[in-house]
Amino acid sequence: MSAEIAAPRSQRIDPKYVRGPKSRSSFEMLAWLFMRLSGVVLVVLIFGHLIANLLTGTGINALSFGFVAGKWASPIWQFWDLALLWLAMLHGTNGVRTIINDYAEKHATRAWLKGVLYVSTIFIIVLGSLVIFTFDPCVVNSPLPQC
Amino acid sequence: MSTELPEPASKIELKPGVGGGGEIPTFDITLRVRRYTPESTADAYWEDFKLTMYGTDRVLDALHKIKWEHDGSLSFRRSCAHGVCGSDAMRINGRNRLACKSLLKDLDTSKPITVEAIKGLPLEKDLIVDMEPFFQSYREVMPFLINEGHEPSGERYQSAEDHAKFEDTTKCILCAACTSSCPVFWTDGQYFGPAAIVNAHRFIFDSRDDAGDMRLEILNDKEGVWRCRTTFNCSEACPRGIQVTKAIAEVKQAILSRTI
Incomplete structure (x- = not known):
């Protein structure tokens, strides 16, 4: 029942609290800065996206394959959506990364969770970018007039 | 010549029953203390103490009353007891406070007042953590x-700004x-x-x-x-x-x- 009680004032520090080697890079600072800058840009991008899709024309009823095809015919919307994809993914990933850092208590748990996070982020960014760049509206039996 | 001395100027007529320590209102409180005694029990546990305290008392006074009159084994740090030394930080009703600066009357005395050690540092005994x-x-x-310049012969001056x-x-x-x-x-x-x-x-x-x-x-x-x-x-x-x-x-x- 009784626990081992260490001698007081022995200059000991619980190993749990011993900090790892000092990080030389400014990665955490850049990540912090990126969160703030991307956040501001995302507000503009997201509201632009919502207004263009939902408030102009007939709103939600106009959304279809053809609507997206029409938007991506313009390089401005291609760039807009690409920026939205990249910034939202990186902003979100960095946010989840800090949440994992804050809540995971074991080093192994942290490494696994972050591994899964990074793999899925890369997958979605690559897939999304491919779709935007290689999008072809003329699928088989396309009803679109330009095909 | 009158032998009667004049009354001192500072004397104030008090109504009967006014004045004295007994005039401070008292109330009953329950102090729920998170105890940890590694020499006898492995886990921490809550212990309730019912106390009659004065309206001018602080949480620290309640802890003193427990230690001096109820259970001498209760352990906590305190030094100056006036909010300057920083020894008696603890979690009072779930918030980190100095026990010597928290008046009991400011807390909800209708419910038990919880007192536990500060979180995140290794617990040693009762309210004492390894700092x-x-x-x-x-x-x-x-x-x-750290100043690399020449050591001045007097004070190092600094503007108010x-x-x-x-x-x-x-x-x-x-x-x-x-x-x-x-x-x-x-x-x-x-x-x-x-x-x-x-x-x-x-x-x-x-x-x-x-x-x-x-x-x-x-x-x-x-x-x-x-x-x-x-x-x-x-x-x-x-x-x-x-x-x-x-x-x-x-x-x-x-x-x-x-x-x-």
Whole structure:
């Protein structure tokens, strides 16, 4: 029942609290800065996206394959959506990364969770970018007039 | 000649029954203390003490009453008992407070008042935690004046404006109420913690100090200021009213403007 009680004032520090080697890079600072800058840009991008899709024309009823095809015919919307994809993914990933850092208590748990996070982020960014760049509206039996 | 002496001028006519210590209202409270006695039981447990306290009493007085009149085995730290030494920071009703600055009448006495040790540091006994990791982070930010110039023969003068930049952070008493209220510190104890950053801030923004860059470099660590999530627990907990989160933000700004 009784626990081992260490001698007081022995200059000991619980190993749990011993900090790892000092990080030389400014990665955490850049990540912090990126969160703030991307956040501001995302507000503009997201509201632009919502207004263009939902408030102009007939709103939600106009959304279809053809609507997206029409938007991506313009390089401005291609760039807009690409920026939205990249910034939202990186902003979100960095946010989840800090949440994992804050809540995971074991080093192994942290490494696994972050591994899964990074793999899925890369997958979605690559897939999304491919779709935007290689999008072809003329699928088989396309009803679109330009095909 | 009258033998009667005149009444002293300071004498005040008191109505019967007014005055004296008995006039301070008393009330009954239940103090629910988180006990941890590793020499006899492995786990911490709650113990209730029913006490009759005066309206002028603080949580510390209630703890004294327990220790002196009910259970001498109760262990807690206190030194000056007047909110200056920073020994008796504890979690009172779930919030980090100094027991010597928390009046019982300000708490809800209809319910048990919970008192437990501050979180995030290794518990040693009852309300006593191992403060060594806390002071280690404090030492790492070099909380002392470093000046490379010639030593002046008199005082090192400073303008009132220069002093105002770090005046707030000079008030720290190292009670650990802020660091042990920080959820990021609770996770793994690796974060430097608000108190270390506050004490770094005190020298970083001191015009007489030359080692600000070194301290900023130390706090640019992955466990440094960037782990702050601005939850404001530290500012809320500080018994000296230091704007801790603001000080951390100022250190962030200083690191940023130094690099960019």
